[in-house]
Amino acid sequence: xxxxxxxxxxxxxxxxxxxxxxxxxxxxxxxxxxxxxxxxxxxxxxxxxxxxxxxxxxxxxxxxxxxxxxxxxxxxxxxxxxxxxxxxxxxxxxxxxxxxxxxxxxxxxxxxxxxxxxxxxxxxxxxxxxxxxxxxxxxxxxxxxxxxxxxxxxxxxxxxxxxxxxxxxxxxxxxxxxxxxxxxxxxxxxxxxxxxxxxxxxxxxxxxxxxxxxxxxxxxxxxxxxxxxxxxxxxxxxxxxxxxxxxxxxxxxxxxxxxxxxxxxxxxxxxxxxxxxxxxxxxxxxxxxxxxxxxxxxxxxxxxxxxxxxxxxxxxxxxxxxxxxxxxxxxxxxxxxxxxxxxxxxxxxxxxxxxxxxxxxxxxxxxxxxxxxxxxxxxxxxxxxxxxxxxxxxxxxxxxxxxxxxxxxxxxxxxxxxxxxxxxxxxxxxxxxxxxxxxxxxxxxxxxxxxxxxxxxxxxxxxxxxxxxxxxxxxxxxxxxxxxxxxxxxxxxxxxxxxxxxxxxxxxxxxxxxxxxxxxxxxxxxxxxxxxxxxxxxxxxxxxxxxxxxxxxxxxxxxxxxxxxxxxxxxxxxxxxxxxxxxxxxxxxxxxxxxxxxxxxxxxxxxxxxxxxxxxxxxxxxxxxxxxxxxxxxxxxxxxxxxxxxxxxxxxxxxxxxxxxxxxxxxxxxxxxxxxxxxxxxxxxxxxxxxxxxxxxxxxxxxxxxxxxxxxxxxxxxxx
Numbered sequence: 001x002x003x004x005x006x007x008x009x010x011x012x013x014x015x016x017x018x019x020x021x022x023x024x025x026x027x028x029x030x031x032x033x034x035x036x037x038x039x040x041x042x043x044x045x046x047x048x049x050x051x052x053x054x055x056x057x058x059x060x061x062x063x064x065x066x067x068x069x070x071x072x073x074x075x076x077x078x079x080x081x082x083x084x085x086x087x088x089x090x091x092x093x094x095x096x097x098x099x100x101x102x103x104x105x106x107x108x109x110x111x112x113x114x115x116x117x118x119x120x121x122x123x124x125x126x127x128x129x130x131x132x133x134x135x136x137x138x139x140x141x142x143x144x145x146x147x148x149x150x151x152x153x154x155x156x157x158x159x160x161x162x163x164x165x166x167x168x169x170x171x172x173x174x175x176x177x178x179x180x181x182x183x184x185x186x187x188x189x190x191x192x193x194x195x196x197x198x199x200x201x202x203x204x205x206x207x208x209x210x211x212x213x214x215x216x217x218x219x220x221x222x223x224x225x226x227x228x229x230x231x232x233x234x235x236x237x238x239x240x241x242x243x244x245x246x247x248x249x250x251x252x253x254x255x256x257x258x259x260x261x262x263x264x265x266x267x268x269x270x271x272x273x274x275x276x277x278x279x280x281x282x283x284x285x286x287x288x289x290x291x292x293x294x295x296x297x298x299x300x301x302x303x304x305x306x307x308x309x310x311x312x313x314x315x316x317x318x319x320x321x322x323x324x325x326x327x328x329x330x331x332x333x334x335x336x337x338x339x340x341x342x343x344x345x346x347x348x349x350x351x352x353x354x355x356x357x358x359x360x361x362x363x364x365x366x367x368x369x370x371x372x373x374x375x376x377x378x379x380x381x382x383x384x385x386x387x388x389x390x391x392x393x394x395x396x397x398x399x400x401x402x403x404x405x406x407x408x409x410x411x412x413x414x415x416x417x418x419x420x421x422x423x424x425x426x427x428x429x430x431x432x433x434x435x436x437x438x439x440x441x442x443x444x445x446x447x448x449x450x451x452x453x454x455x456x457x458x459x460x461x462x463x464x465x466x467x468x469x470x471x472x473x474x475x476x477x478x479x480x481x482x483x484x485x486x487x488x489x490x491x492x493x494x495x496x497x498x499x500x501x502x503x504x505x506x507x508x509x510x511x512x513x514x515x516x517x518x519x520x521x522x523x524x525x526x527x528x529x530x531x532x533x534x535x536x537x538x539x540x541x542x543x544x545x546x547x548x549x550x551x552x553x554x555x556x557x558x559x560x561x562x563x564x565x566x567x568x569x570x571x572x573x574x575x576x577x578x579x580x581x582x583x584x585x586x587x588x589x590x591x592x593x594x595x596x597x598x599x600x601x602x603x604x605x606x607x608x609x610x611x612x613x614x615x616x617x618x619x620x621x622x623x624x625x626x627x628x629x630x631x632x633x634x635x636x637x638x639x640x641x642x643x644x645x646x647x648x649x650x651x652x653x654x655x656x657x658x659x660x661x662x663x664x665x666x667x668x669x670x671x672x673x674x675x676x677x678x679x680x681x682x683x684x685x686x687x688x689x690x691x692x693x694x695x696x697x698x699x700x701x702x703x704x705x706x707x708x709x710x711x712x713x714x715x716x717x718x719x720x
Contacts, residue, residue: 012044013129014107020129021048022110026099027075028068029112029125031158034133034274060241067245069125070139071157072096079239080247083123083141084153092149095119120145132288135272143259151257155233155249156270163220164244165212167236168279170204170527175515175548177201177496178527185209185244190236193251197230197455197466198493199500205232206531208282209246216279216605217647223275223282224248225531227501228268230470253464271501279530280604280648287533287603290504297488297508301535301599302333302379303588304568306448309516309547311572313340313347315361319574321372326573328376330581331588334568335373336381336448341366344393349416352388353395355434370443381446382438386431387473388417388452395430402427404458404469414453422472423460432479439484448511449477451493477506490538496524499532509536509566516542516570517549518561519701522614522631525565526605534618535599539565541587543572553701555580556664557631559587560703563662564598564618564629567591583663590660594627594707601626604648612636613695615644617708623650623685624710627660630695631703640670643692646708651686653710657693660705668697682711 008025010032021032021044032052035044054064061076068075070082074096086093097114100123104111113124122142129135137156143149165185169192172179183190194203205228208214210221224246226232231251238244250268257265271289275281290296305327311319315337324335343358345351351358357365366382373380389396389403396403396418403418405411411418420427438444458466477489488508491498495514504510510532513524521539528537539562545552562568567588573581591598601618604626608615612634619626626649632641649655658679659665667673673696675681683693688708698704 008049010044010046010048011102011105011110012107013110013127013135014038014040015129015131015133018133019044020127020135022127023049023066024100024102024112025066027066028070028072028097028114029100029127030066030068031127033159033161036276057241067157067159067239067243069127069137069156069158070097070123070154071245071247078241079157079237079245080155080235081153082155082157082247083151085149085151087145087147087149092119092121095121097121097123100125115144121149130289130292132285133274134285134289137270137272139267140264141259142264143261146261149259150255151259151265152252152254153249154265154267155235155247156267157245157247158222158224158272160209160222160244160246161220162244163211164209164222166210166214168208168210169234170206172201172204172496174201174494174497175513176520176524177513178204178524180527185236185238187238189238192234192236194232195251196497197458197469198451199229199232199498199503200454201494201497203232205234205248205500207234207236207246208279208530209236209244210278214278215607217607218278221275221279221282222246223273223279223286223530225271225286225501226250226268227271228470229473229498229500229503230466232268250467253466256464256467268502283530283603283605286531290501291533293505295505297535300595301509301566303331303591304334304336304381304538304540304566305332305573306336306338306540306568306570308338308383309542309570309572310574311340313345315340317362317368320369323572323574324369324373324376324378326576326581327569328378330573330584331592332569333378334381334446335378336383336446337366337369338383338448339385339450341382350390350392352385352390352417353393353420355384355386355431355438366442374443379445380443381448382442382444383448383450384435385450385452386435386476387420387422389420390417399426404455404460404465406457406459406462409457412456414456417453419453419455419458419469421460421465421469422476423465423468428472428476431476435480436483439480439487445486446488446490448490448492449507451498453494474502474506481506496528499528501531504532504536509538511538512565515546515548516540517546517551518553518558518703519551519633520549521561522633525561526614526616529603529605529616533599534565534603537565538568539563540568540570541584542570543575554664554666555583556662556666557702559662560629560631560705563587563591563705564616564627566599586661586663590662594660597625597627602648606644606647608642608644610637610641612700613641613644617646617648619648623648623653626655626708628706628708629703630698630706632698632700635700636698640697641695643694645690645692646688649685649688649708650710651684651689653712654682654684655688655708655710656682657706657708660707662705665704666699666702668699668702670697673697
């Protein structure tokens with residue numbers, strides 16, 4: 001760390017040839033931005049601050065006001081303050097922390113604490129960079145006074161360069177998640193607030209800010225994600241002086257956080273990436289960061305069969321055993337029994353909370369089915385929804401006060417259920433005991449953990465309690481993971497309503513959407529891929545006709561769409577013909593062949609000029625091979641469709657493109673298709689990136705999976 005005058009110093013975090021600079025001054029800790037091309041032998045110095053120091057203008061404060069990570073209204077910041085709150089007498093509402101004291105500083109981490117003796121608050125900030133350049137920021141606020149401090153907000157602010165002209169956020173709904181929306185950066189404020197009590201379908205907590213017209217492969221982009229499974233807020237704002245800032249954090253409900261003396265509030269972690277290579281660079285940084293976590297799954301991702309769309313609530317041992325037989329025959333490795341197995345659960349109006357095996361449906365327990373499944377070489381998984389309770393349940397009849405409700409109001413049901421208060425010790429103990437009992441008594445290796453409703457008037461003792469509910473959820477999952485480390489957990493919430501970086505610390509898979517329609521899934525999975533890698537993306541092949549859209553698709557389109565994630569089936573295989581079962585076996589075998597590449601490689605999305613073409617690749621780290629998905633989701637604008645430029649490969653090597661032979665692959669109508677389809681062409685990587693690969697004529701709502709194998713070099717095929 002080097003000084004710049006008497007007022008401001010610069011601290012630098014380094015990742016390879018790029019650095020992140022932070023200014024340390026009397027107005028706090030501020031992020032200056034990323035610097036490329038850094039020589040590690042010549043660290044950045046005070047010249048950086050001299051280069052970016054703004055002028056002091058007329059009709060303004062007598063000194064330039066920085067955009068501190070926790071921006072201070074008391075220091076003249078004119079945007080939304082980073083801290084909102086105060087004491088009962090109204091004091092402490094505009095703290096000024098002054099110059100932070102560095103606790104630790106290395107190339108990868110900076111930790112600093114500042115104290116406001118007037119407001120009697122301590123603020124600690126931790127900023128870390130990983131090897132790929134992704135930045136994480138955490139903040140803690142401690143009440144050092146002897147009276148309560150009501151905290152209404154603690155948010156982290158990051159300045160964005162003037163080149164940030166467009167904003168991409170995500171909207172959606174149940175069964176149609178991760179839909180990108182691109183808007184110009186406006187002169188006022190764009191707010192993305194989620195108040196559903198869980199990570200939502202429609203206000204996913206992430207934004208990308210980029211240069212005009214940025215895409216997957218081009219433009220400077222900054223990406224922001226709030227790692228939190230509850231209420232969140234993101235604010236994209238232009239300050240009165242023209243500076244641009246993204247401010248984000250947890251959205252706290254009124255009165256939710258009251259800090260007693262010496263109590264501390266810890267913010268959710270903010271994840272920030274910056275790329276000069278478009279959104280693909282952002283994805284690469286996020287994927288690398290998530291994969292580097294010690295809790296990220298590294299074992300082979302087993303092919304699933306989930307029983308929901310096969311039998312729904314109609315559980316019958318003989319039927320399920322025959323379904324397991326067919327699942328094993330097509331290569332399934334994990335059999336998951338979905339909703340309907342527990343006490344009184346014949347429909348969605350009863351049973352939630354009574355987590356014991358229904359003796360009427362399962363007189364001998366789950367053991368006969370589990371023994372059949374494991375005897376076939378598959379592992380066994382089970383659906384649970386521990387956070388919920390039906391009023392028609394033994395649990396609710398015995399403990400109606402265990403729910404998240406406000407006394408005096410009629411609680412609002414959703415999906416015929418209420419939410420249990422996980423901050424209550426007795427609720428935690430009950431659920432921990434019930435789930436532990438299930439896992440001890442049965443050979444269960446996997447829990448599909450569902451959560452099917454928003455939180456409405458969530459209260460404990462009358463006070464809003466979303467944060468305590470989320471922390472209770474984390475504690476419960478952590479408790480089970482510690483007790484049963486070999487049991488994997490899937491995060492499911494009406495499909496994709498609880499997908500975020502923090503829940504991924506303690507789960508191994510996301511159920512991406514309740515929609516298995518291949519056409520919708522092409523868009524949903526593409527949106528998911530911006531932040532999360534393929535191995536945690538649950539992607540199932542459904543029956544020919546989707547139960548959420550009514551659309552019918554051929555098997556090749558359904559298979560090619562699910563092929564690139566954590567593959568599974570959501571289909572009653574008992575309805576399949578012998579020919580279909582043989583085709584499914586071929587799909588599973590092909591997926592297993594490419595699974596090591598699919599679940600470790602770099603995701604590279606392509607921008608094709610025809611919006612009817614959706615294409616992406618998963619490329620091996622050594623660029624020796626790639627799998628490319630080419631989907632035509634609508635009628636093409638022209639015939640033939642133009643070439644697809646395949647960036648991300650090694651320009652100095654040559655590649656042989658071949659079609660992965662999925663069942664029912666059928667090309668569109670053409671007198672002659674491109675000659676490379678016969679598998680004999682060897683094409684330079686530089687040509688594929690610059691001129692592209694001419695696509696064949698495809699039918700609407702169809703897809704191809706291409707394998708590009710390098711010829712020669714490490715891992716390549718030397719035959720030509």
